[in-house]
Amino acid sequence: MNKKGENTDWKQKLHEIIYEADTPMGKWFDIVLIFVILFSVLLIMLESVKQIDEEYHRTLLTLEWVVTILFTIEYIARIICIQKPFKYIFSFYGIIDFLSTIPLYLSYVLAGSQVLLAVRAFRLLRVFRILKLVRFLGEASQLKSALRASSAKITVFLFAVLILSVMLGTLMYLVEGDEAGFTSIPMSIYWTIVTLTTVGYGDIAPITPQGQFIATVIMLLGYGVIAVPTGMVTVEFGKRSRALKTGEDKVEKFVHVNTQACPSCSKEGHRDDASHCYNCGSLLNE
Amino acid sequence: MNKKGENTDWKQKLHEIIYEADTPMGKWFDIVLIFVILFSVLLIMLESVKQIDEEYHRTLLTLEWVVTILFTIEYIARIICIQKPFKYIFSFYGIIDFLSTIPLYLSYVLAGSQVLLAVRAFRLLRVFRILKLVRFLGEASQLKSALRASSAKITVFLFAVLILSVMLGTLMYLVEGDEAGFTSIPMSIYWTIVTLTTVGYGDIAPITPQGQFIATVIMLLGYGVIAVPTGMVTVEFGKRSRALKTGEDKVEKFVHVNTQACPSCSKEGHRDDASHCYNCGSLLNE
Amino acid sequence: MNKKGENTDWKQKLHEIIYEADTPMGKWFDIVLIFVILFSVLLIMLESVKQIDEEYHRTLLTLEWVVTILFTIEYIARIICIQKPFKYIFSFYGIIDFLSTIPLYLSYVLAGSQVLLAVRAFRLLRVFRILKLVRFLGEASQLKSALRASSAKITVFLFAVLILSVMLGTLMYLVEGDEAGFTSIPMSIYWTIVTLTTVGYGDIAPITPQGQFIATVIMLLGYGVIAVPTGMVTVEFGKRSRALKTGEDKVEKFVHVNTQACPSCSKEGHRDDASHCYNCGSLLNE
């Protein structure tokens, strides 16, 4: 083959390693990546603890540089080996990857830019992409489809809870007033949701008998109302479980997909027997 | 047609726009109304925050006048275009609409009447009337029917919880006494419900070993007792879900109704093929 | 009839009114009794509030005397019209009735005996006896039978939760120590149950990182563990619900009983067609 063919070949292999998980190397890359991400998040956590940061500042900074360099290499490799790099750069993961990489470089130009390091927590979402590998266990996808199926009901329910909270919050604001901490209507609504969801911080609590009576009603409401989302999700799970057992009326059709990503648009979720990308139509690597 | 006919015609059109949602104009009216109501509620919230009110008092007052004038126009239009205006004026929504409109006018006559503005939060209930438009999704009505079906069980349950709270609250009052905040029996009952529903503010907490022991029992009770409403609602949802799937034994019959309101008594929920109001018998607009 | 017959006749009628609810008079007696009991409980609540007691002490005392005299009459009537009075006197309800009646009389002899008034809260349990009237709705009895059916499972579950609490509480005592409020192992166990049941007062909260880490694990445990009783009760309700619908395999047999009480042993729950008491065999009033 000529030079260009070799070049493409080399890129194609890198693409397989970075974007896919069907080859041993691809699997290793994913596992190493997960650990580096977890380590980088742990690092940010430790840096945020004042005592640790003061004592081990040098070590933490060195490790931060190691992580940053690894992320930089990964980011550049991702851009090089994809056919349409701009699609990746401006994708959700592309932006997260970029923001996770630059803070340390920026810190020499812009003071306070190290705050951006916190964006790295979002890189944890990659774990879900790699969880894709084990989705044939059916658990995650079953969970997701059950939640999606009850999303309309959950929306109506959340809407009702919010209107209820506004009404009860306004009532409590009028009944309790400033003394007990109900300083404004938004504050009262915040308190109502804290009570309705049975969280109950206690930073604000009613002190008048009328306020305590209304609070009691709100608590009993919240106690009963929690039954609604639970009931809805349980029924959805039950449906899925029965469908799987009887095999007669599948709630959803599952198709066996692999972890290959399209080399030009990087869409994923192609069927095992696919030869072209279902999104942009370009030829898939075998 | 003669003058009167034209007049009626004009009123009828207004009625269709304001009270119904079958025409494009009617739909637009509903959507605009929702936004004005949401805006008016947001306005009251902002006014209740002291800092914001101090800084932007003039702007907020102006906007308040805009909302008040819009509500006044709507209120008058509602009275004009209905055949029996007193039925509307003394209906639940009529009173809410009136109370939401007058506070600003009243504030020039009566000091402190701006407190009435809070009634506006109840106008949010109109959102549910307009939700009616999407009820063919079946979600809201299914939710409602499941809750209604288990209402007898829930009443028995709430009653048992209340008696339990009175008994346990009285016990805690005797055991703990004033020091820990259990200053009276109603206060103790309030604390018992706070604990039983797992809200747990912590504004009052037992300090004697005996009190803490009883508190532990109450908590475990509350932890187990929450299973009861959840179980009841789940079973109801399950029944409905199965009925929808098999199609054999519908739990409730659904009939297709439109959003038309009777021009004389303003009852809603007429069947699509109805020609007379099912409530007062007057002829419906086509 | 002779004197004795008339006497018995009069007692029998009183028995029917007080102990049963099949005659209009009997129903009225029950309803009035419920209201007097509710009123007496309300009275104790008001007395326990210092400000109210100081201001209206005279009125409250007068009303307390009215209630006490009514209870005294009821108690004497109950003893007179029953054939075996000692069975009633030493029954659970007999003792509660007695303790609810005497405190005011005792207060002239014994200082501080007014504390006994709190026993009156237990008279509220009579409400359940009268609820018996509506149990043909099936709700209360269905609730009870579902809870009884899962009681074995719930016991195992509660036992596991308790052992877990002891172990985790001891661990937290060692990790946190006195500073954070974990002053003794029982205190730590109390805190563990407060956390595991998601009540979370906040009177005691971990302050060391290790303690907060263990607390996090306990919370997630509690969050997951609550699924267990909910799941058990839901399944029981579901079984009952299905059994009622299909009508094939009833979980429990319901027999139509009336509210008559045996005139000699005052056992209740006789079948409609019963002529003898199922407990002591004496003849029942028609």
Next chain:
Amino acid sequence: MNKKGENTDWKQKLHEIIYEADTPMGKWFDIVLIFVILFSVLLIMLESVKQIDEEYHRTLLTLEWVVTILFTIEYIARIICIQKPFKYIFSFYGIIDFLSTIPLYLSYVLAGSQVLLAVRAFRLLRVFRILKLVRFLGEASQLKSALRASSAKITVFLFAVLILSVMLGTLMYLVEGDEAGFTSIPMSIYWTIVTLTTVGYGDIAPITPQGQFIATVIMLLGYGVIAVPTGMVTVEFGKRSRALKTGEDKVEKFVHVNTQACPSCSKEGHRDDASHCYNCGSLLNE
């Protein structure tokens, strides 16, 4: 028989009493052991309460010696009567038993070693081993198998909750900062889990409007998210319950096992008709 036979015979009988529960003596041993363990745990609890320890130090120490001597005898007996003592000594229960026995002896050599007494709480786990006696009720084993069946789903769910907590915790750290108690990212994550699980201590609570808004979202999330484990466990229980009723497709096969322990490796759970240990193959006592 010769000396050695008698010796073995005696050991075998002791083994039956200590390790098994099929003979009356064996049952008695188990019951007494449970009470001694419960008593020893109660003793540690009382010792940890400062006031009680000061007043009754002598009595508590004497009782502690009684328990320690009983545990020592039990420990030695367990080692003597088993064929392969090292298997027991280095087993989980063996180590717990040892650590529960030595603290008092150690306290004469090593100061502060009394802290080890807390390990005794773990001896409560023996209760579960003895619960084995009643597992033919099927409750405990059904509970366990349902939890095991949904463990994959629960793992995915817990994983999602943890990633969500890290992301939301980091967000809150940036939004709230030191003033409100969000001093570091781990602290913020701790708070997020406290909120998401609806525990809500209130030791840390958001004070800025933005923080309170995010807190509201987290609470509603937690309120909805609790439906997921509940739904999963409920469906599992439902499956088991239906399988038991129809008898057609058992989810798990139950085999009747006895409480005999292998005399050489002390494995338990042998079938009633077993003559050899399923683990090490040695002959079982009849």
